[in-house]
Amino acid sequence: MIEAWSAQDVYAAEAALADELASGELMARAVRGLVEVVAARVDQLNAETVVALVGAGNNGADALYAVAHLAEAGVSCAAALDLEHVHAGALEAARAAGVVIVSGAEALEDVAEADIVLDGIVGLGGRPGLPAAAAAWVAAIPDDAHVIAVDLPSGQAADGTGFDPDGVLADETVTFSVAKPVHLLPPTEQACGLLTVVDIGLALEAPPAVVRLTFDDVVDLWPVPGPEDDKYSRGVVGVVAGGEAFSGAAVLAVTAAVEAGAGMVRYVGTPTPTGLVRAAVPEAVHGEGRVQAWVVGPGLDVDATDDAAPAQLEVARRALASGEPVLVDAGGLDLVDDDVI
Template identity: 45%
Template sequence: MGNTHGMRNAYGVETVRAAERELMARLPQGALMQRAAAGLAAACADLLGRVYGARVVLLVGSGDNGGDALYAGARLARRGAGVSAVLLAPGRAHPGGLAALLAAGGVVLQEDAEDTVRRADLVVDGIVGIGGRGGLRDGAVPLAEAAREARAVVAVDLPSGVDADTGEVRGAAVRADLTVTFGTHKPGLLVDPGREYAGSVRLVDIGLALPGEPEVEALQHADVAALLPVPGAESDKYRRGVVGVAAGSDRYPGAAVLAVAGALRGGAGAVRYVGPAGGAVLARFPETLVSDRGPAKAGRVQAWVVGPGAGDDAQVVEEVLAAEVPVLIDADGLRLAPRDVVRERSAPTLLTPHAGEAARLLGTGREEVEAARLSAVRELAGLYGATVLLKGSTTLVAGAGGGAVRVNATGTPWLATAGSGDVLSGLAGSLMAAGLEALDAGSVGAYLHGLAGRFAADGAPVGAHDVAEAIRYAWRDVVRTG
């Protein structure tokens, strides 16, 4: 990608550890921890506003995160904060950090720790680092609970109890207002449920050189702007791509209308609608090309969207899958598309399930998918040999051939509304017809759709049609600022 300005990359724990070891070998003893602690202390000071006289409590585990917290605490103590430390593994706290804190006037709390935590202006979570697996240990749980009543909580590198590589939260975890992470984002900071626990995330550059491809990447405005299709001087509607929408049924004409609404705003030159809801589609969007003769006889398209509101029409799905163009499968189509047929297609396929649909395709429960979104989306992409867009509070897009999973965070809870997925399908299908690869079409579609949801909602309930209407504002916003 030419324009990677702003792309947020997240690397796995193994990669980060290797990069840290390599950097430490080149730096004086302890220098890396000092860099991290300086960044952490600066972020804490910004959050506090006034350091002098502030009550700060450090929750200190046995690892380097505890050391970072102690050194940052020493810096805040030297600026007049009242800093106390709760040592969760008293014999194993970082000796240099502890000495620095005590020398700066900080104290170690022996009893009443929870009460002090509740009354703190700032709690610094340095309990476990990125190597932590599973939820918090029993001894830490009451402190994490008490921290919820403090004025603010800052997590060091990652909230304790969140899995750095997956965002999974198995058991109790610290809920932070701010996470200060070092060197690179960790996948668990960008993927729910971990993302929710992290609050806002501030990245501190400590000079890490990270090789190769990230585990997870999040597009920003500039990345999306670079990918958007732009019609050239030579473009006519056919050169810009025609997207076919095979959706809707007599029972669900609305799904067809909403998918077409998304498709008309996705950059393709024209939308060809095939199905029984042609009357409803033309009434809303007279510019649509309408046919009721089935996808195979509908005329040329550069990409198909199939499935929204299709009911049990397996014939439509079969005809679309036989076409030699990119296909997006959503909703009822996911149920009707045989896995082996999808696997054997020569043209790209993009599946767009929500957690419930993904669970059915994987033969597991919805809760399992929600809890382990990253592994679920990768597994589905592997099973189908297709690009998979897993909808949700953070939408994930996994490519057919592995590689970095894209995470989209532009969504809003207001988007959890009937029909908004139909709009997304039309939009992403239109982007494929305009020439974007499946991974890019899915991630750009999710980005614009989420942004459109924010613009349309503006703090109030919103219908899927409002989201479709707002796509053009999202597109403009991306082009102007990207």
């Protein structure tokens, strides 16, 4: 399983760990991991310029320290920032390493020419939306630049609940210790790209805020038939799908039920899709009978006027009212009360 922890729990664990370490060591660990990823991309992409978008918090400091290390290694680096709101130590290190410090219109010009953009505008306190200056930086990122976000793409919600299409859309994200909800939940995961988690020695005792199954987890959970099983113990799926207008949906639904491993599949439909199912999936059984789960609705036309349609729709209604598990799709949704959906 892939697990993610809330920003609050991460902050608490980081504070406890920082108290045990020398001053600045926790950030140094994060920066080393970040530099390793960015340096690898510089080599892989033959990148000539790296531009950091630097905010006032620790993520901005991470990005600024990272380009300082890269500049010391001979990479051409610039940092777009607000001199009144920047980590002083990171700024000093960047200047000493030869990082070009830019702001205003000059910053937009440098961003527009970047091969790699390192996004350190905001951290785990991030929420949808960006200040005007930062939004201008993001808008200036060229389409062919490789964007690496520090901890999370700026403009996206750290808790994964808010996606901003005008925020940073990263090719990859480098985060520290553990994944956060922004990396796993659907609204914001799309903005994160490839995820790298850098180990900085953090131990979290709090339970994860988000847990997501992987393919291997599903394989482990999937029941495997044994010698004592029969078609009923494996499960019988009833399919009410297709019609004279959308007959192919019946074949798709019945085939999927068979391929998923059902012990038996029953199909209820009108003449045209029934003929197609008989030809494509001869092992399917036709008509009502003992069923333990239903698929209702693919290709089902609740307004159909052919003679066989009323009987099929009546079976669909009985399936929805049966109390058995039901997967409802397409036309089947028209048979479900609004307060249920």
